[in-house]
Amino acid sequence: xxxxxxxxVSREATRVALVLLAALAACAPAGAADPLPSRxxxxxxxxxxxxxxxxxxxxxxxxxxPEQRVAVFDNDGTLWSEQPVYFQLMFAIDEVRRMAxxxxxxxxxxxxxxxxxxxxxxxxxxGEKAVGETLMATHAxxxxxxFEQRVRAWIASARHxxxxxxxxxxxxxxxxxxxxxxxxxxxxxxxxSGGGIEFxxxxxxxxxxxxxxxxxxxxxxxxxELRDGVPLLVRxxxxxxxxxxxxxxxxxxxxIGRRPVAAFGNSDGDLQMLQWTAAGEGRRLCVLVRHxxxxxxxxxxxxxxxxxxxxxxxxxxxxxxxxxxMARDGATVFPGQAVRTAP
Amino acid sequence: xxxxxxxxVSREATRVALVLLAALAACAPAGAADPLPSRxxxxxxxxxxxxxxxxxxxxxxxxxxPEQRVAVFDNDGTLWSEQPVYFQLMFAIDEVRRMAxxxxxxxxxxxxxxxxxxxxxxxxxxGEKAVGETLMATHAxxxxxxFEQRVRAWIASARHxxxxxxxxxxxxxxxxxxxxxxxxxxxxxxxxSGGGIEFxxxxxxxxxxxxxxxxxxxxxxxxxELRDGVPLLVRxxxxxxxxxxxxxxxxxxxxIGRRPVAAFGNSDGDLQMLQWTAAGEGRRLCVLVRHxxxxxxxxxxxxxxxxxxxxxxxxxxxxxxxxxxMARDGATVFPGQAVRTAP
Numbered sequence: 001x002x003x004x005x006x007x008x009v010s011r012e013a014t015r016v017a018l019v020l021l022a023a024l025a026a027c028a029p030a031g032a033a034d035p036l037p038s039r040x041x042x043x044x045x046x047x048x049x050x051x052x053x054x055x056x057x058x059x060x061x062x063x064x065x066p067e068q069r070v071a072v073f074d075n076d077g078t079l080w081s082e083q084p085v086y087f088q089l090m091f092a093i094d095e096v097r098r099m100a101x102x103x104x105x106x107x108x109x110x111x112x113x114x115x116x117x118x119x120x121x122x123x124x125x126x127g128e129k130a131v132g133e134t135l136m137a138t139h140a141x142x143x144x145x146x147f148e149q150r151v152r153a154w155i156a157s158a159r160h161x162x163x164x165x166x167x168x169x170x171x172x173x174x175x176x177x178x179x180x181x182x183x184x185x186x187x188x189x190x191x192x193s194g195g196g197i198e199f200x201x202x203x204x205x206x207x208x209x210x211x212x213x214x215x216x217x218x219x220x221x222x223x224x225e226l227r228d229g230v231p232l233l234v235r236x237x238x239x240x241x242x243x244x245x246x247x248x249x250x251x252x253x254x255x256i257g258r259r260p261v262a263a264f265g266n267s268d269g270d271l272q273m274l275q276w277t278a279a280g281e282g283r284r285l286c287v288l289v290r291h292x293x294x295x296x297x298x299x300x301x302x303x304x305x306x307x308x309x310x311x312x313x314x315x316x317x318x319x320x321x322x323x324x325x326m327a328r329d330g331a332t333v334f335p336g337q338a339v340r341t342a343p
Numbered sequence: 344x345x346x347x348x349x350x351x352v353s354r355e356a357t358r359v360a361l362v363l364l365a366a367l368a369a370c371a372p373a374g375a376a377d378p379l380p381s382r383x384x385x386x387x388x389x390x391x392x393x394x395x396x397x398x399x400x401x402x403x404x405x406x407x408x409p410e411q412r413v414a415v416f417d418n419d420g421t422l423w424s425e426q427p428v429y430f431q432l433m434f435a436i437d438e439v440r441r442m443a444x445x446x447x448x449x450x451x452x453x454x455x456x457x458x459x460x461x462x463x464x465x466x467x468x469x470g471e472k473a474v475g476e477t478l479m480a481t482h483a484x485x486x487x488x489x490f491e492q493r494v495r496a497w498i499a500s501a502r503h504x505x506x507x508x509x510x511x512x513x514x515x516x517x518x519x520x521x522x523x524x525x526x527x528x529x530x531x532x533x534x535x536s537g538g539g540i541e542f543x544x545x546x547x548x549x550x551x552x553x554x555x556x557x558x559x560x561x562x563x564x565x566x567x568e569l570r571d572g573v574p575l576l577v578r579x580x581x582x583x584x585x586x587x588x589x590x591x592x593x594x595x596x597x598x599i600g601r602r603p604v605a606a607f608g609n610s611d612g613d614l615q616m617l618q619w620t621a622a623g624e625g626r627r628l629c630v631l632v633r634h635x636x637x638x639x640x641x642x643x644x645x646x647x648x649x650x651x652x653x654x655x656x657x658x659x660x661x662x663x664x665x666x667x668x669m670a671r672d673g674a675t676v677f678p679g680q681a682v683r684t685a686p
Contacts, residue, residue, distance in 0.1 A: 233592060
């Protein structure tokens with residue numbers, strides 16, 4: 001086409017396209033479905049929807065400019081289950097079994113000996129030291145590429161010992177819908193996990209639609225190396241950063257460099273992240289998830305041995321944060337489960 | 344409007360809009376201007392344009408899926424000048440002067456005494472220790488919010504001692520155009536700086552269009568604190584991470600979690616970042632900038648005291664990386680300067 005014709009087409013096309021877009025926009029609300037169908041109509045759902053509505057209403061008091069729409073989610077217990085132990089530890093235990101044939105000395109050494117006999121309770125009786133040894137034996141001394149490959153192989157096939165579900169099918173359906181609803185409204189959704197950043201990244205995009213650059217987590221140190229001229233990053237058996245409690249705001253600040261306007265957690269390890277989010281100017285959304293559904297998931301929100309949720313719950317009550325009851329608020333828990341209306 | 348009418352409008356509107364968009368797309372190349380007008384037509388410009396063209400040509404051998412379009416840029420000497428010393432150190436020196444009235448003891452203590460007398464050479468004679476003390480005295484012991492405020496106040500008004508320009512006006516015009524061209528083609532542009540992550544973030548969005556979450560840099564440790572109930576992050580006088588040399592691929596991996604497809608640097612400190620980028624599968628763009636323009640900027644690419652550019656240049660020659668000569672390839676250096684065609 002000639003330049004003049006192109007300019008004409010361009011001008012006319014733009015004008016017509018704008019008219020059509022306006023017509024489409026006017027139609028949208030009439031056909032809009034419930035964006036959170038797996039949540040029952042309780043106060044929690046209303047406060048989430050109202051926050052998002054206000055954040056996207058230009059000129060309104062709760063408006064959040066698009067570049068400030070940062071929402072952060074804890075992972076274990078907030079986006080997926082975490083019983084009987086957090087799933088990264090289940091991965092480590094499965095890895096110990098997979099690697100055992102090449103490591104005969106493990107048969108005589110704790111916590112490996114107990115893990116290989118299937119005695120999780122005895123293996124973990126060694127506390128943090130036992131957990132640390134299990135993690136380091138399976139998470140370090142390999143390249144970042146090897147680690148990613150192992151996590152991907154595991155997550156594709158491993159199944160939870162009591163539900164028989166794949167771990168990726170133990171994510172919370174109401175949270176998947178919430179992530180999608182936030183993104184549809186211009187929010188960037190981040191995971192801010194106490195778990196390992198590279199463990200979560202290996203599957204977060206496929207499962208949650210959250211790309212690697214939007215995952216913040218704990219990490220081991222890494223070292224750049226040239227092996228036969230090929231550059232590699234080697235995972236070292238040293239903790240670099242613990243992204244938990246007061247570490248969460250530090251991790252958020254380091255990775256994102258902006259204060260979130262919405263934060264979602266389920267334990268005292270998320271308290272500081274919620275405080276940091278709440279302390280920003282303007283309207284904020286702070287949500288705590290309570291695990292109180294023994295029938296469909298686990299009820300451990302009052303069990304201080306497995307879930308530290310005391311300080312955060314007190315602060316939620318004082319400050320008016322939103323508390324989600326999985327038993328009451330969730331029409332479903334896991335994807336594909338039967339829908340249940342509010343009790 | 345009724346639902347049925349809306350559905351009809353929606354279907355028709357979409358169809359017409361698609362036709363118009365196709366017409367617009369066909370027109371675009373005819374009116375396309377040179378996206379890099381401040382670069383002279385040499386091999387460097389051709390290789391950059393050809394890479395971007397290939398990366399966005401679906402089905403072609405150099406196609407890069409949109410989510411993989413990650414381009415990383417060193418900052419000091421690559422996106423802006425770095426003489427007589429890198430500008431973050433100029434900030435620290437200006438801060439020493441600003442803070443001096445409250446710190447009478449600095450008059451008797453090096454490097455502060457020399458800095459306050461304006462004797463930069465003597466102050467820096469103390470080497471890394473002197474630089475470290477200058478940085479820690481001005482960069483730590485304050486909150487992240489205070490630090491950001493100080494950097495912003497400085498960058499808004501401070502001027503370079505020899506050019507008289509504001510530091511933000513000593514960014515490289517050809518690089519601003521390149522950043523815009525990459526972003527227009529779906530690339531995410533990141534800064535990967537040896538400088539402080541929070542120093543760069545305070546102005547990177549305004550100056551380069553690069554948001555805080557796309558800045559990777561060196562950092563000090565930080566601590567979460569509640570002061571009178573208000574959550575704060577305090578910058579501690581301890582190095583947390585040095586994002587230089589082998590640290591750059593580590594920083595890239597930690598922040599982005601993807602291997603870049605394009606990398607731009609100007610010194611041996613960028614070599615590992617270029618190696619890491621080059622070692623990925625498929626076509627890559629690796630660019631080294633040479634400071635060889637004494638008339639318009641500085642010529643120090645062969646001066647090993649101020650610019651370590653030996654190994655990276657050798658590797659560029661071996662591997663066919665693109666080398667940009669500022670004297671030859673830049674039609675302009677700083678924004679607003681007179682355009683000069685190739686010598």
